[in-house]
Amino acid sequence: MNSNDQTDRAEQREIDASAKWPVLVFFASAIFWLILGGAMQLAATIQLHTPTFLADCVWFTHGRLAPAAQNALVYGWGFNAAFGFGLWLMARLSATTLRHGGWLFVAAKFWNVGVFLGIGGILTGYSTSFELLEMPRYVTLLLLVAYALIGVWGVTTFSIRNTENVYVSQWYLFGAAFWFPWVYTIAQVMLFRAPARGVLQPIINAWYLESLYGLWFIPMALAAIYYFLPKILGTPIRNYYIAPLAFWWLVISTALAGGSRLIGSPVPVWIPTMGIVASMMLVLPLFIIGLNFWGTLSGRLGAAGASLTLRFMILAIAGFALSAGLGLFLSLRSVSAILQFTLLTDLRDWLTFYACFSVAMFGAAYFLLPRLTGKEWRSTALIKAHFSASLLGVILLTVAMAWGGSQQGHLLNNPAVAFADITRQMVGWHTAHSVGLGLLLVGHLAFLINFVWIACPINSRSTPLAQIKNPPALALATKEGHA
Amino acid sequence: MKNGLTLFLGVFATLAISWAVLLLAAHRQLGSLPQFKDPVDEVLHPQPLSGIAEQGRLVYQDLGCATCHTQQVRREDFGGDIKRHWGERPGYARDYLRDKVVLFGQSRLGPDLRNVGARIPEAEYYYKLLYAPESKMAGQPIAHGMPAHKFLFEERPLNGNQPSYKAIKLPSEFAPAGNVEVVPTPRAEALVAFLLNLKDTYDYPVERSLNAAATTTGGH
Numbered sequence: 148m149n150s151n152d153q154t155d156r157a158e159q160r161e162i163d164a165s166a167k168w169p170v171l172v173f174f175a176s177a178i179f180w181l182i183l184g185g186a187m188q189l190a191a192t193i194q195l196h197t198p199t200f201l202a203d204c205v206w207f208t209h210g211r212l213a214p215a216a217q218n219a220l221v222y223g224w225g226f227n228a229a230f231g232f233g234l235w236l237m238a239r240l241s242a243t244t245l246r247h248g249g250w251l252f253v254a255a256k257f258w259n260v261g262v263f264l265g266i267g268g269i270l271t272g273y274s275t276s277f278e279l280l281e282m283p284r285y286v287t288l289l290l291l292v293a294y295a296l297i298g299v300w301g302v303t304t305f306s307i308r309n310t311e312n313v314y315v316s317q318w319y320l321f322g323a324a325f326w327f328p329w330v331y332t333i334a335q336v337m338l339f340r341a342p343a344r345g346v347l348q349p350i351i352n353a354w355y356l357e358s359l360y361g362l363w364f365i366p367m368a369l370a371a372i373y374y375f376l377p378k379i380l381g382t383p384i385r386n387y388y389i390a391p392l393a394f395w396w397l398v399i400s401t402a403l404a405g406g407s408r409l410i411g412s413p414v415p416v417w418i419p420t421m422g423i424v425a426s427m428m429l430v431l432p433l434f435i436i437g438l439n440f441w442g443t444l445s446g447r448l449g450a451a452g453a454s455l456t457l458r459f460m461i462l463a464i465a466g467f468a469l470s471a472g473l474g475l476f477l478s479l480r481s482v483s484a485i486l487q488f489t490l491l492t493d494l495r496d497w498l499t500f501y502a503c504f505s506v507a508m509f510g511a512a513y514f515l516l517p518r519l520t521g522k523e524w525r526s527t528a529l530i531k532a533h534f535s536a537s538l539l540g541v542i543l544l545t546v547a548m549a550w551g552g553s554q555q556g557h558l559l560n561n562p563a564v565a566f567a568d569i570t571r572q573m574v575g576w577h578t579a580h581s582v583g584l585g586l587l588l589v590g591h592l593a594f595l596i597n598f599v600w601i602a603c604p605i606n607s608r609s610t611p612l613a614q615i616k617n618p619p620a621l622a623l624a625t626k627e628g629h630a
Numbered sequence: 631m632k633n634g635l636t637l638f639l640g641v642f643a644t645l646a647i648s649w650a651v652l653l654l655a656a657h658r659q660l661g662s663l664p665q666f667k668d669p670v671d672e673v674l675h676p677q678p679l680s681g682i683a684e685q686g687r688l689v690y691q692d693l694g695c696a697t698c699h700t701q702q703v704r705r706e707d708f709g710g711d712i713k714r715h716w717g718e719r720p721g722y723a724r725d726y727l728r729d730k731v732v733l734f735g736q737s738r739l740g741p742d743l744r745n746v747g748a749r750i751p752e753a754e755y756y757y758k759l760l761y762a763p764e765s766k767m768a769g770q771p772i773a774h775g776m777p778a779h780k781f782l783f784e785e786r787p788l789n790g791n792q793p794s795y796k797a798i799k800l801p802s803e804f805a806p807a808g809n810v811e812v813v814p815t816p817r818a819e820a821l822v823a824f825l826l827n828l829k830d831t832y833d834y835p836v837e838r839s840l841n842a843a844a845t846t847t848g849g850h
Contacts, residue, residue: 194777195739198763202777209777210694272692276733281694306634313637321634322641329645333653343657345726349734350656354648362645395640402648411704412734413721415659421652484709488700488738559738560710566741570775573739 158242159518165244166235167519169251171602173231174512176259178598180223181591187216189584196577206270214281215269221279221359222262222290225500228508229367230255230297233320235515236374237301240317241308250296257293261286277352279359280334287335291328298324315390316374319366322398326362330355346414354405360496361401364504368467369436371507372460375514376443379457380450385442386435393435400428407478411487426478433471440464455530459510462538466502469545470495485560490576491552494545501587502541509537509594516601525600529593536590543583551576665727666834675832676728679824684730686824689817691731693779700735701744701828715749716742717830722837725830740776748829754798756822757783757814762804782818785810 191213194200201207238245245251265282268274273283282290301324305317334355337343343351377384384390406414406422444461451457473495476482486492513530517523524530551573558569665674679687690696703717711717721744726732750756755772758765761783763776783798788809797811806812814822 195775198775198777203780205781208693208779208781210697211692213697214694269694274692274694276691276694276696276731278736313634318637321637322644325638325641326645333649337653342730343661345660345663345729346723346732346734347653347656347660348732351653352734354652358645358648395644398641398644399647402644403652405648405652408736409734411708412702413723413725415656415723418652418656480708484704487709488736492736555738559714562710562713562715566714567771567774570739570773574775 159239162238162242162244163235163515163518165246165248166238169245169248169255170231170235170515170519172252172255173227173234174516174598175602176255177224177227177231177508178591178595180219180227180262182588182595184216184219184223185584185588185591187212187219189581189588191216192577192581192584196574196581205272211270211272211274214274214276214278215266218269218279218281219262219266221500222265222282223259225364225504226258226262227255228505228512229323229363230258232371232508232511232515233324233367234297234301234304235519236316236370236511237304237320240310240314240374241304242310243304243307245300245304251300254293254296254300257289258297261289261293264289275339277338277348279356280338280352284335284339287339291332294328294331298328314373315384315387315394316370318391318394319370319373322394323363323366323370326358326366326398330358330362346412349409349412350406350414350418353408356496357405357408358402360499361404362398364500365401365467366398368463368504368507371511372440372463372467375456375460375510376440379454379460379514380443380447382443382447384439386438389435390439393432393439397429397432397436400425400432404429404478407474410478410480410483423478423480426475429471429475433468437468455527455534456510456514458534459506459513459537462534462541463503463507463510466498466506466541470498470503473498486553486556489552489555489559490548490580491556494548494552497548498545502545506537506541509533512594512598516598520601522601524597526597529597533590533593533597536586536593540583540587540590543586544580547576547579547583551579660723663724663727666724666836668832675834676725676830678728679827682820682823683827684824686820686822686827687729687731689821690824691733693821695743696733696735698735698737698739698776699741699743700738701732701742702734703742703744703830711742714741717745718748719830719833721830722834724834724837740773743825743828745830746828747826748831751826753822753826756825757798757818758800760818760821761798761812762800765801765804779818782815782821784813784815786813 190201190207191209194202194209194212198209201212202209205211234245234251262282265286268283268286269281274281275283301320305321334351337351338348342348373384373390403425404422406418406420407426408422410419410423412419444464448461451461473491477486477491477495513524554576555569555573558564558572665676667674703719703721704711705720706712712720755767758767759772759776760779763773763778765772785806786794788811793811794813796813798814800812
């Protein structure tokens with residue numbers, strides 16, 4: 148180890164120490180919502196094959212429970228995890244400490260109070276019924292104020308960076324930090340403050356959904372993958388020079404692709420058409436990103452045995468590929484005529500959110516939390532259990548929803564089949580869906596146990612920092628980015 | 631990309647373009663779409679919802695019916711919507727001027743409801759559906775897989791009194807035990823009024839030609 152390495156290491160420790168408490172708070176809230184939202188989602192799915200389950204309590208009727216679960220997972224788990232991970236990675240890549248972290252506690256508190264009130268609002272009957280904008284109007288401002296604080300921290304950390312170059316992960320983090328508040332504000336204003344008339348409302352909703360998944364969750368996942376692959380493998384991203392092209396092409400196409408959710412709907416036909424064209428344009432950036440990831444990974448897959456973070460990243464790449472492929476497939480008109488409004492439509496968003504984004508966040512958490520706390524994970528077996536549960540759950544859910552969805556689509560389009568018969572035939576698939584969600588929940592519990600062990604200051608035996616294997620520095624360090 | 635400002639401008643432009651070409655353009659095209667005045671009886675279509683139906687729309691929203699039910703009828707040659715009699719004609723953008731909140735829905739775990747009021751015009755059907763979805767009407771089970779919404783009803787012991795004229799008639803296996811009547815709450819009445827109002831039956835002469843499929847022979 149030369150002296151340069153040692154200064155780097157000292158600097159990283161300083162950055163990690165500055166980020167420790169804010170990131171821990173964000174991840175603790177994230178895991179709370181992950182467990183709660185996962186349990187609610189499981190209950191809502193059980194209701195699909197056992198309609199009497201919790202049916203007599205108005206708070207937990209399926210129409211309220213299902214959106215509440217989705218909001219808890221997206222705004223509770225997804226955003227908190229993205230905040231924690233994003234701020235840490237931004238500080239690391241910008242080679243600067245996260246300053247005045249106390250304000251981030253305030254922001255975290257506001258955000259989580261907002262989500263809590265929002266979920267409560269949905270369950271008690273104040274839902275707006277617009278997908279992922281169901282939370283009642285009174286929490287909007289709370290969420291935006293909290294977000295403003297967090298976003299400003301991310302961007303400020305970037306603008307006081309001590310590095311000459313800006314790494315690809317930073318572009319994605321920087322972009323996401325701006326896109327989310329803009330699309331959220333625009334959607335809130337155009338749907339609730341000064342509501343647009345008629346079919347403009349579903350158009351705005353579709354645009355918001357596409358942007359939320361494509362310009363917030365996907366960039367977060369890509370930032371993680373672009374960072375951890377070279378970090379763990381000790382090799383630069385292959386074909387890095389075309390990554391900027393993929394970035395711009397991906398985000399511009401995604402921003403225009405919202406109409407692909409409205410194929411066949413009573414809206415002017417140019418809207419879905421533009422969505423379909425934009426979706427098809429995604430082929431090129433997906434190909435480049437694939438080239439980046441595959442080129443970096445190929446021949447080094449053996450390393451996946453040694454690094455659990457890497458395994459999660461590989462699963463996230465698979466999830467990304469699946470969700471992108473399914474998105475392209477569903478935006479074909481002939482396919483959409485049959486498969487729209489089925490379980491496959493849900494599967495597409497679920498793959499983006501869970502199989503790609505959430506899995507990437509799990510991997511990131513397993514890497515960064517030991518470095519922040521200076522302790523090792525207590526139980527490798529639990530991490531392995533979490534990974535196996537995620538892998539099996541993702542496979543089971545994908546198969547059940549894809550197969551079940553295509554069956555559902557074909558039955559729906561056959562007028563000879565009575566509607567009640569479709570529902571009857573779907574029971575088996577809904578049951579498989581519940582089993583898959585149960586499996587994922589087991590993985591989440593394993594994550595929770597490990598997290599409590601590592602995060603609780605009194606509980607865990609401390610291990611000297613030296614025992615954490617120092618991963619090879621990003622081989623691009625001198626050329627592209629730092630850390 | 632080293633320059634933060636370039637990055638910011640690109641990020642800003644990406645979203646600004648998307649907003650302008652999708653939302654702003656759609657707003658320019660549809661934002662001032664008027665109701666249509668029937669040339670014969672001079673009535674404006676779509677007609678606004680009645681007060682109680684408008685309240686029912688709020689119940690529809692708060693119970694999250696849109697989680698499993700769509701409200702859109704696709705073209706004849708696009709899926710089986712028309713063949714399933716979910717509507718006599720495809721939906722037009724103009725139909726939705728009636729609704730203060732437009733909920734297309736994303737999932738068809740349940741059937742489409744856009745024209746349910748025209749398909750099944752009996753209030754009794756909806757009360758039974760909401761209280762006991764598995765009960766039968768005219769020998770046919772009403773629904774399968776839908777959760778009951780018993781909380782929209784009041785179960786009142788009769789104590790020898792005459793039942794309310796609003797009480798719903800249930801087959802004995804679905805009725806509550808004892809001498810108890812089941813009466814819909816005002817929320818249930820509003821919801822059913824809304825469902826009965828869900829119908830796009832007026833066929834706009836202007837829309838028929840606009841929305842017809844392009845003929846293959848005509849040169850465009």
